[in-house]
Amino acid sequence: MEEEIVPFRNLCSREYRGHEKKVHSVAWNCNGTKLASGSVDCTARVWHIEPHGYGAVKCVELAGHRGSVDELCWDPKHADLVATASIDKTVRLWDARTRKCAQQAELSGLNINIAYRPDGTHIAVGNSDNELTILDVRRFKPIHKRKFNYEVNEIAWNTESNIFFLTTENGTVEVLSYPSLRPLDILMAHTDDCYCITIDPCGRYFAVGSADSLVSLWDISEMLCVRTFTKIEWVLLEVPYHNINFNHLYHTGEYLACGSQDCFIDISNVQTGRTVHQIPCRDAMDSVKWNPKSDLLAYAEEDNHNLTGEGIFRIFGFKSAG
Missing domain, CATH: 2.130.10.10 (YVTN repeat-like/Quinoprotein amine dehydrogenase)
Incomplete structure (x- = not known):
């Protein structure tokens, strides 16, 4: 009798450390080679993740925000451009190859949500005042703004x-x-x-x-x-x-x-x-994202049980050693 195929059996998670404080969000780039993480420590990091999960892990820091980086998303057409939304009221577009901020927009509220249009032309941003802003990526200027009189969550x-x-x-x-x-x-x-x-x-x-x-x-x-x-x-x-x-x-x-x-x-x-x-997991979940090219799942927990205070995220989908 054939053995039943059980999805994700014999797979495990691996832990990644680097941020000084809790990781709020994780996201993969369009070709699945890099993972970005946003943290309460006011930075984002870009990690080069090997599919097998072994070997030295390389990461670069994207520093410049003055508040927590609560959400981020990659350009769906460009594997090195990542946008970050922060409670410092700015949205920034970074080039992961140079670690530099290529574009910046000053908005009116504490930014808590961000999404790229699949064709790569626009970015939508939501803030804690329930205001939606659409940015034109080329000019990085608002082209739409709309305020809601009730709570708007994800976009x-x-x-x-x-x-x-x-x-x-x-x-x-x-x-x-x-x-x-x-x-x-x-x-x-x-x-x-x-x-x-x-x-x-x-x-x-x-x-x-x-x-x-x-x-x-x-x-x-x-x-x-x-x-x-x-x-x-x-x-x-x-x-x-x-x-x-x-x-x-x-x-x-x-x-x-x-x-x-x-x-x-x-x-x-x-x-x-x-x-x-x-x-x-040890805590409630802040962010879960599948890799676009493989069944690797990155996730960041609230990490209330993390005694070191260091920011941690994990990736599930690697083969167990045994």
């Missing part, structure tokens, strides 16, 4: 770059046309805050994580919910989801990684909704 474009999504405290996902930002739909997605959103690399689905302990999967063409991911104990404990991400290997989006206040990351099969693996 994202579809893969064709013509639809823009916002998750809100009202349990809704707002769907806007782009570039006009004209409202197309308001999806009543959850019974509590919608915290996060991620787009399937094939452009078929998007997933939404909520404070109601559910993750919902939506068909983009129909704007209909096709599945929810949950566990009974999570519903009872009302554990919110703060981070979700589709895998990108072979551009299938076959698996969805979900990070919450629970001390593990759940990896589910998108088509069945079933858990295929859980990664044990």
Whole structure:
């Protein structure tokens, strides 16, 4: 009888240290060769990660922000350009080869969200005052600004770059046309805050994580919910989801990684909704991101149990020594 193939069995996590304080966010570049991390220590770092996970790890520091680097994202068309959003009210575009800030924009609030348009032309930034700013990458100047009178959490474009999504405290996902930002739909997605959103690399689905302990999967063409991911104990404990991400290997989006206040990351099969693996963690999750070219999953925890105070992130997907 053939042995059943269990996804992610015999794989392990490796730890990476370098920041002086907690790591808030992690993100891979478009070809999967570099990982950027943003930290409370006011810096970002770019790491050269070997697929096998062995050998000396090289990293460079991107210094200049005067506040915590809460979010970052890579140019989807350029493997060496990374944008950082900081609570110092600036957004910066860095060239990882020179460690220099190539562009900088002074905005009006504490920046907590950032997303690149898939065609690489625009960057969306959300701040703690619920203001959305769209920057033209070439001139690095705002071309749209919109203030909301309710909490807006995460932001994202579809893969064709013509639809823009916002998750809100009202349990809704707002769907806007782009570039006009004209409202197309308001999806009543959850019974509590919608915290996060991620787009399937094939452009078929998007997933939404909520404070109601559910993750919902939506068909983009129909704007209909096709599945929810949950566990009974999570519903009872009302554990919110703060981070979700589709895998990108072979551009299938076959698996969805979900990070919450629970001390593990759940990896589910998108088509069945079933858990295929859980990664044990010590704390709640701040950021989870799949590599675009391999099944390596980078994640940063709140790290309340880290006694050294040094900023740590981990990458899951390496073969165990045994």
